[in-house]
Amino acid sequence: MSQSDSFSRIRVVLSRPAHPGNIGAAARALKTMGLSRLYLVRPKRFVDPQARALSSSALDVLAVAVVCDSLDEALEGTTLSIAVSARPRIIGPAPLEARSAAAEAIARAQTDEVAFVFGNETTGLSNEEVMKCNRLTAIPSHPDYTSLNLAAAVQVITYECRMAQLGPLPPTEQTAEFATHEDVEQFFAHLERSLYASGFLHPKYPRRLMERLRRLYSRLALEKQEVSILRGMLTAWENPRPPRSRPTHADAQKGSESGRK
């Protein structure tokens, strides 16, 4: 597989960008590093002359930019999504160095869809947005002044992607199919319902339980089949049927939406 194939599977997602100039400058950053897929979640203004001006000659990137209504929509089909944020988080996926994140992205993009997610210029990424991603990375800025310009952050990350792409590629040993963003989100929704039903997750005292569980399972790079098994387990706990006949996956899946009986 050629290396440029990896690049065709990497998207850069800007969540709620406020300044069209930054969208243009980000498009230019992508193009200088050989990337081309820009996703915009609820941009304040787009298309805009300022975006075109600051894109320099990267109008082709802007022309095919995908505008989305939600981060979920922008992450559809990805099996690896990496939140870029300088802000320390008490909870969430364990942070990676930008360089390691890029290496992981390039390796995964040999077969799967990958996203880097950048937040709004002023407010950055919300905790909810970070929790939707399965990795967190930070550009190691000076602790006294971490405020990278949005397009500058995109430039550094895409530069690291290009460096990782140019470098020696690690052999991929993964033959199984990774779970997509939607698969994993559906698992978390199922887990939450199931924990409410069991009483372990109390609506009044959630104890950040779901955040902890997201942090735990997001470290895994879950495979599609593993998500099926986990959801089958949840369904079985919801509707226990002590063994008499052989339970099948089909039984397990059928039960998943029906709740306790």
Added chain:
Amino acid sequence: MSQSDSFSRIRVVLSRPAHPGNIGAAARALKTMGLSRLYLVRPKRFVDPQARALSSSALDVLAVAVVCDSLDEALEGTTLSIAVSARPRIIGPAPLEARSAAAEAIARAQTDEVAFVFGNETTGLSNEEVMKCNRLTAIPSHPDYTSLNLAAAVQVITYECRMAQLGPLPPTEQTAEFATHEDVEQFFAHLERSLYASGFLHPKYPRRLMERLRRLYSRLALEKQEVSILRGMLTAWENPRPPRSRPTHADAQKGSESGRK
């Protein structure tokens, strides 16, 4: 010698910058990476409100920026000067990778003055300017589109300086307590019991389920607290106690049993 001493000996030289906005954005880039010394050779406009605006909060860097009449003046006192240029040159010093250039800069700056030199936005560095430097480096952009924005190029180079200064990655800091082998084994035993009880794991047809689940959870480097949460979840599924305050499917069906107080 402390590492920050190196940074005090590195200057970033912009030769003939045309747009004040780029000067401001470059100042911001320096500051995010912990650098502070900006030299401007015959800037078209400086000081300028646009430079201040785009510097974000890096006004302190702009305030001490040194304006020079010539590149020679800007390079005074340096023993290593590195021209940053994407354009291939027939003549001049042998080109270095940006990453190697940064490593060399940091090493030299432990004792000596070092400069990175960036050219004009449109025309780049002239051959004469490149010849005044003793190294040439390029940011490895895509061959079809090498046009990095000036401030973006400064961001990448200063980022590489910071990465070189930080040195080899320290082992990731894990503050939480890892689960011991026994903790994890007890979790697997609990999981297995619970799956038998639910009927999902059939004694006669185990389908290598426990092997798959071991493979899944073993990838995690589980923390002690996480094992507690996982086991708490199992216990809750084994003995569900749905919460009163939020009606579940089960409550709805039970209906009259729960009553009101």
